[in-house]
Amino acid sequence: MQTAKKETVEKRLKALRQRMDKKGIDVSLFWDPDNEYYLSGFRAISYSRPIVLLVYKDKTQYIIPALENDHARENAAVDEFFVYHEKIQNSHLDTQYFQPLNRILDDVSKNNVLGIEMGIVPASVYQFIREKGFEIKDIGQDLIDMRAIKDxxxxxxxxxxxxxxxxxxxxxxxxxxxxxxxxxxxxxxxxxxxxxxxxxxxxxxxxxxxxxxxxxxxxxxxxxxxxxxxxxxxxxxxxxxxxxxxxxxxxxxxxxxxxxxxxxxxxxxxxxxxxxxxxxxxxxxxxxxxxxxxxxxxxxxxxxxxxxxxxxxxxxxxxxxxxxxxxxxxxxxxxxxxxxxxxxxxxxxxxxxxxxxxxxxxxxxxxxxxxxxxxxxxxxxxx
Amino acid sequence: MQTAKKETVEKRLKALRQRMDKKGIDVSLFWDPDNEYYLSGFRAISYSRPIVLLVYKDKTQYIIPALENDHARENAAVDEFFVYHEKIQNSHLDTQYFQPLNRILDDVSKNNVLGIEMGIVPASVYQFIREKGFEIKDIGQDLIDMRAIKDxxxxxxxxxxxxxxxxxxxxxxxxxxxxxxxxxxxxxxxxxxxxxxxxxxxxxxxxxxxxxxxxxxxxxxxxxxxxxxxxxxxxxxxxxxxxxxxxxxxxxxxxxxxxxxxxxxxxxxxxxxxxxxxxxxxxxxxxxxxxxxxxxxxxxxxxxxxxxxxxxxxxxxxxxxxxxxxxxxxxxxxxxxxxxxxxxxxxxxxxxxxxxxxxxxxxxxxxxxxxxxxxxxxxxxxx
Missing domain, CATH: 3.90.230.10 (Creatinase/methionine aminopeptidase superfamily)
Incomplete structure (x- = not known):
């Protein structure tokens, strides 16, 4: 399956990071499947199992369900993967997307500013991030602006x-x-x-x-x-x-x-x-x-x-x-x-x-x- | 087009209101197209123009784009409609969904508790409601529970x-x-x-x-x-x-x-x-x-x-x-x-x-x- 080329994704990430820099955003968290596809080259077939893309200044991370593991690793131009599971042998591992998300956010300095798609991210996820003490800014409009001009x-x-x-x-x-x-x-x-x-x-x-x-x-x-x-x-x-x-x-x-x-x-x-x-x-x-x-x-x-x-x-x-x-x-x-x-x-x-x-x-x-x-x-x- | 019968919708609204009562929720605001269809019998073709359903103890309201006006009035078992427009002759009327929503919420007593689908409503809408001073509770899980048992x-x-x-x-x-x-x-x-x-x-x-x-x-x-x-x-x-x-x-x-x-x-x-x-x-x-x-x-x-x-x-x-x-x-x-x-x-x-x-x-x-x-x-x- 053909997806966005690695260089294309890198160009987009560079443009995104310039915008993050301008807005004072340290880490962006994406929830929207189309934004995630645009920034990683990977699209899952269903999102009843949430998928989260995190973009830092120097790396990217995907939180994905086990079901999409092979597919994502093959297609996504992303640095690190965190997998959550839904079968009994893996009950000792993460079984919900918010478990790795929780650990990831605990590792991020509370002085960092988080970017999220305010018009898309569900209220429950927003509340979860807010309660961790982060300052939150909108990054959704930047993706709208970036995606408006096609390469x-x-x-x-x-x-x-x-x-x-x-x-x-x-x-x-x-x-x-x-x-x-x-x-x-x-x-x-x-x-x-x-x-x-x-x-x-x-x-x-x-x-x-x-x-x-x-x-x-x-x-x-x-x-x-x-x-x-x-x-x-x-x-x-x-x-x-x-x-x-x-x-x-x-x-x-x-x-x-x-x-x-x-x-x-x-x-x-x-x-x-x-x-x-x-x-x-x-x-x-x-x-x-x-x-x-x-x-x-x-x-x-x-x-x-x-x-x-x-x-x-x-x-x-x-x-x-x-x-x-x-x-x-x-x-x-x-x-x-x-x-x-x-x-x-x-x-x-x-x-x-x-x-x-x-x-x-x-x-x-x-x-x-x-x-x-x-x-x-x-x-x-x-x- | 056949949609849910009026009596079916009424039965569902009655069950929802019992749940709202139990949770101390006065008004529920729905954003999810499937929940809206379930509770009103009406489904739009696209939701790039937001549609909001409000359920009170004694009435229901729809905020809909002009485009869906005829279609909704024909199919939706809902008491009141608020229409927003996108053509120049109607620029003196509401042109964005949040304009009627704003007025509607201003009319609701601030002592009221609002129910929203916490796992679905976008962060920006949640923030907007929060800033109005309402206490917010989740009503999304109730719809999951109700819809799980089919009539x-x-x-x-x-x-x-x-x-x-x-x-x-x-x-x-x-x-x-x-x-x-x-x-x-x-x-x-x-x-x-x-x-x-x-x-x-x-x-x-x-x-x-x-x-x-x-x-x-x-x-x-x-x-x-x-x-x-x-x-x-x-x-x-x-x-x-x-x-x-x-x-x-x-x-x-x-x-x-x-x-x-x-x-x-x-x-x-x-x-x-x-x-x-x-x-x-x-x-x-x-x-x-x-x-x-x-x-x-x-x-x-x-x-x-x-x-x-x-x-x-x-x-x-x-x-x-x-x-x-x-x-x-x-x-x-x-x-x-x-x-x-x-x-x-x-x-x-x-x-x-x-x-x-x-x-x-x-x-x-x-x-x-x-x-x-x-x-x-x-x-x-x-x-």
């Missing part, structure tokens, strides 16, 4: 995810017909995606999620899971797909029409397409996050549909389904090269339907480049 | 999930052959599962996850994602599938052999089957969790394979992938009717492979009933 290795995997998502969309659309269920529509894309991954990316981890909402009522709710509802003549359908490879995700969404849509439905889909284009035309380094949101919003507003907007135009994308910072009307963040965003303005109109495309773009030196390329115009999306 | 509605959905998982396994095994990838093997089951769901469960939410680990090296690591590695002659393969419908999950795992396994591989698979049977024979109301784990372990130990055990025999199952409490050697919990567990003892031997079946069982009055029924004996699992 070359990350961009490579994002592009592969985009490619795979396009291949999946092609396969789903090649089979679309009235009478098939939302889940069946998804499954054609899934199957093709897995076949392709088997051939082109041997030994890599590929995954996907779909949300397909068909019909006036379901498409008008922006966030629903795919269901067994069957497509009907004259349906509006919003199909959303995220694909990930080696941890990195692309989002690819298309609204499509079956049979004979009403004039208003065609008009609304065109508006969503125009609003997306407006956002893509504005986004580039130096522009504020809110300017992109507002550019798209204005297209809807000008046509009298501003009231049917419900959500921001986009979110960051990388290892996590939705990554901060967001493209919101109130976000003054100045965008930078290497940031990755979905551009997905939408309107949701009772009695008419929902209309939203989403593409994933990488900010280049002077604009953006979409890593999802499935056709966006109405003709290609009418069945 | 009739939950058991119904668990059984449907078990059925669907068996259908998926049948389809995957009907197509197994040397040269296919792990992901392709999974995809036959996925497709059949979705087809079946479309026919038999119209308008319900169905999902699944697979982990297929093939070959000596990969099968010997208990927790890996399916990859594009291709099955080879004489492979040992551990195939794991979780299927969920209406939120409820069944786990169904089989180890199988391709071609001509070695004598030791056959012996180890038989041991895993025997160890699972030993666990199933012991589990029933009145027995301690640890007795089940130890019964399985002894089968491995007696045969000289105790050292190759890495994990507990099973976990609770319901809305969450792994639910507490666990079947561990050190858990004195006395089991009760209506609890649901995976029984999945495994051994992982370098140079030989990994061997583990998993079935999901419901504790009945005097034993257990498996909701996953795919054949477990070696003959049915040799290809």
């Amino acid at each position: 070359q290795e990350e961009i490579y995997w994002l592009e592969q995810a985009g490619l795979l998502s396009d291949i999946a969309l092609e396969a789903s659309f090649a089979n679309v017909k009235s009478g098939m269920s939302e889940l069946e529509f998804d499954s054609y894309g899934d199957m093709k995606l897995l076949e392709t991954a088997s051939k082109d990316y041997p030994d890599l981890i590929v995954g996907y999620e779909n949300w397909t909402c068909s019909g006036i009522e379901r498409s008008a709710m922006p966030h629903l899971y795919s269901s067994t509802r069957k497509f009907e003549q004259n349906d509006v359908v919003v199909h959303s797909r995220q694909v990930w490879i080696n941890g990195y995700r692309a989002e690819n969404e298309r609204t499509f029409l079956i049979g004979n849509p009403t004039d208003e439905q065609r008009k609304c889909l065109q508006l969503a397409i125009d609003a997306q284009e407006a956002g893509m035309n504005v986004i580039k380094p130096g522009v504020k996050a809110k300017e992109v949101d507002i550019a798209s919003f204005k297209v809807f507003e000008k046509a009298g549909y501003g009231n049917f907007v419900q959500h921001r135009i986009g979110h960051g994308l990388g290892l996590t389904e939705h990554e901060e910072p967001y493209l919101r009307f109130d976000n003054d963040l100045v965008l930078e090269e290497g940031m990755v965003y979905t551009i997905e303005p939408g309107i949701y109109i009772p009695g008419v339907g929902g209309f939203r495309h989403s593409d994933t773009v990488i900010l280049t030196k002077d604009g953006c480049r979409s890593i999802t390329k499935y056709p966006r115009h109405i003709e290609a999306l009418s069945f | 009739q509605e939950e058991i119904y959905w668990l059984e449907q999930a078990g059925l669907l998982s068996d259908i998926a396994l049948e389809a995957s095994f009907a197509n197994v052959k040397s040269g296919m990838s792990e992901l392709e093997f999974d995809s036959y089951g996925d497709m059949k599962l979705l087809e079946t769901a479309s026919k038999d469960y119209p308008d319900l939410i169905v999902g699944y996850e697979n982990w297929t680990c093939s070959g000596i090296e990969r099968s010997a690591m208990p927790h890996l994602y399916s990859s594009t590695r291709k099955f080879e002659q004489n492979d040992v393969v551990v195939h794991s599938r979780q299927v969920w419908i209406n939120g409820y999950r069944a786990e169904n795992e089989r180890t199988f052999l391709i071609g001509n396994p070695t004598d030791e591989q056959r012996k180890c698979l038989q041991l895993a089957i025997d160890a699972q049977e030993a666990g199933m024979n012991v589990i029933k109301p009145g027995v301690k969790a640890k007795e089940v784990d130890i019964a399985s372990f002894k089968v491995f130990e007696k045969a000289g394979y105790g050292n190759f055990v890495q994990h507990r025999i099973g976990h609770g199952l319901g809305l969450t992938e792994h639910e507490e409490p666990y079947l561990r050697f050190d858990n004195d919990l006395v089991l009760e009717e209506g609890m649901v567990y995976t029984i999945e003892p495994g051994i992982y031997i370098p140079g030989v492979g990994g061997f583990r079946h998993s079935d999901t069982v419901i504790l009945t009055k005097d034993g257990c009933r498996s909701i996953t029924k795919y054949p477990r004996h070696i003959e049915a699992l040799s290809f």
